[in-house]
Amino acid sequence: MTIHHHAGKPARPEDRINIGRLVSDYFLQAPDISVAEQKVSFGTSGHRGSASKLSFNQQHIEAICQAVAEYRQKQGFQGPLYLGKDTHALSEPAFATAIEVLVANNVPVVIQADDGFTPTPVISRLIIVHNKTQKTKADGLIITPSHNPPTDGGIKYNPPHGGPAEGEITQVIEQRANEIIANKLVDVKRIDFTQALQSPLLSRENFIEFYxxxxxxxxxxxxxxxxxxxxxxxxxxxxxxxxxxxxxxxxxxxxxxxxxxxxxxxxxxxxxxxxxxxxxxxxxxxxxxxxxxxxxxxxxxxxxxxxxxxxxxxxxxxxxxxxxxxxxxxxxxxxxxxxxxxxxxxxxxxxxxxxxxxxxxxxxxxxxxxxxxxxxxxxxxxxxxxxxxxxxxxxxxxxxxxxxxxxxxxxxxxxxxxxxxxxxxxxxxxxxxxxxxxxxGEPCYGRVEAVANLQQKQVLTSLTPDAITTDMLAGEEITQILSHAPGNNAAIGGIKVCTENGWFAARPSGTEDIYKIYAESFIDDKHLQLIISDAQKLVSAAFEAAGL
Structure with missing residues (x-):
């Protein structure tokens, strides 16, 4: 990716977002879930999107929180749900929507004492300490798109183990949330925000002091x-x-x-x-x-x-x-x-x-x-x-x-x-x-990105070792081709190719319309660039073989 001529320099007036328009879009725009980009979709770090692109709107949060409340009920979780938010513009309205839906579903919600911001690791620590010392099971929601640009919003669910929810959990939440939106949100329980703030189900704790x-x-x-x-x-x-x-x-x-x-x-x-x-x-x-x-x-x-x-x-x-x-x-x-x-x-x-x-x-x-x-x-x-x-x-x-x-x-x-x-x-x-x-040894490490549509990302996700027809990478003999991780035999959603002194991995992004090539050489940067070049050729060949 070419480095922008203004990279590393202060943001200019034209780089700033229109917060008023963004928040208005959150409330006023409605997603069309027949469009893939507008559906609820949990990647490696929850659901992310932008209100202006109809991928992170009030309906998304209503449906996700309703789905989480239903999941909690089915699992028998009776402990508190710790709710946190970061400093993105869309986090504040999403936080309010979450409270309205969760309290309406009789979920005991705990937030920061001054209604302030709460980091992800704090929510994890709160869940772990509660579940170690109490009989009821606590879980959490964090409203954040992580490091994404200011236009974005995000929400992720942490079940009682305190960490990011596994795929089998997020699939249930994702599927139910999209079903709720398709059914025009008639299944969403929600009360007025002022009423929710006065509910005994909502409590405040000093998370800062605790952590x-x-x-x-x-x-x-x-x-x-x-x-x-x-x-x-x-x-x-x-x-x-x-x-x-x-x-x-x-x-x-x-x-x-x-x-x-x-x-x-x-x-x-x-x-x-x-x-x-x-x-x-x-x-x-x-x-x-x-x-x-x-x-x-x-x-x-x-x-x-x-x-x-x-x-x-x-x-x-x-x-x-x-x-x-x-x-x-x-x-x-x-x-x-x-x-x-x-x-x-x-x-x-x-x-x-x-x-x-x-x-x-x-x-x-x-x-x-x-x-x-x-x-x-x-x-x-x-x-x-x-x-x-x-x-x-x-x-x-x-x-x-x-x-x-x-x-x-x-x-x-x-x-x-x-x-x-x-x-x-x-x-x-x-x-x-x-x-x-x-x-x-001194490693040379690189990562490159390229635009990829949904079909191309699906091709990368399903690549198998058989798709690699060469036995050489950057002048070295290939020693290992992986489509599953050695540590747990889980599918890696892409491919990793190794030699004695280098490797590359190619996989689609879970949150953006791109694919990524990661590569490393223990020889020098020239060798690294050869690895990346060979990797790009292999990915292009896979796309061509799929008719893309």
């Missing part, structure tokens, strides 16, 4: 404070913005929030690589503001709007590649926590093979699964996984005593871990990465 108090169970906060690590934080206008000052005060941290602004247009953001406003904390363009401040801090960190992703900026290396930070985090945790040696390291199959080499170095079991954090949920829940991470800068790990922390991605602990590493080892994460790369 911050718990943090020392998973991060050595005392070590960070004692070492006086100076942390710079850019919340990118996200849902965790009010958590950082409380964290700093409780644990005595030297921490500065460099951008305290919440603005649903996200007009303060530098533009991403494609010239759009996107709160991607793994993008050097979106993170340009924090990168410019790197020399002011020992370590600087950023998060996306729902705080399930992390970005790490160091004086020595700038913004770290997410794969490099995952490898460093795994090595540090496995050598600085007293966890059982049987605990697995979880990685997605598009994450760096450097992680495989780290696992081999420290003699810990590795489990490679398809894309999607849901594949780590069970392992994190029963602590058979010590760590689960994705190349897209999302990860979580178990508590210091080996118990479950969260079963969803936690951007807070991944950023605070960077400060702990520096406090304990005297080296920042990039310096630790350099030591690892010297021992294990």
């Amino acid at each position: 911050v108090d718990e943090l020392s169970q998973v991060i050595d906060m005392q070590a960070i404070a004692k070492a006086g690590v100076h942390i710079g934080v850019d919340p990118l206008g996200g849902s965790g913005i009010h958590y950082w000052p409380v964290i700093a005060k409780k644990y005595g941290l030297k921490l500065d929030v460099v951008n305290p602004v919440v603005d649903a247009s996200f007009a303060f953001m530098p533009l991403d690589k494609d010239g759009k406003i996107r709160m991607d904390c793994s993008s050097p363009y979106a993170m340009a503001g924090l990168i410019a401040l790197k020399d002011k801090f020992d370590v600087a960190v950023g998060n996306d709007p729902d705080f399930d992703r992390h970005g790490i900026v160091t004086k020595s290396g700038g913004l770290m590649n997410p794969n490099h930070y995952l490898a460093v985090s795994i090595h540090y945790l496995m050598t600085h926590r007293d966890w059982p040696v049987s605990c697995k390291i979880g990685k997605t199959l598009v994450s760096s093979s450097l992680i495989d080499r780290v696992a081999k170095l420290i003699e810990r079991p590795l489990s490679e699964v398809p894309v999607g954090f849901k594949w780590f949920v069970d392992g994190l829940h029963d602590s058979s996984y010590a760590f689960g991470g994705e190349e897209s800068a999302g990860a979580s790990f178990i508590a210091r005593d080996g118990s479950c922390w969260t079963t969803d991605k936690d951007g807070f602990i991944m950023t605070l871990l960077a400060a702990e590493m520096l406090a304990v080892t005297g080296k920042d994460p990039y310096q630790l990465y350099q030591e690892l790369a010297q021992k294990l």
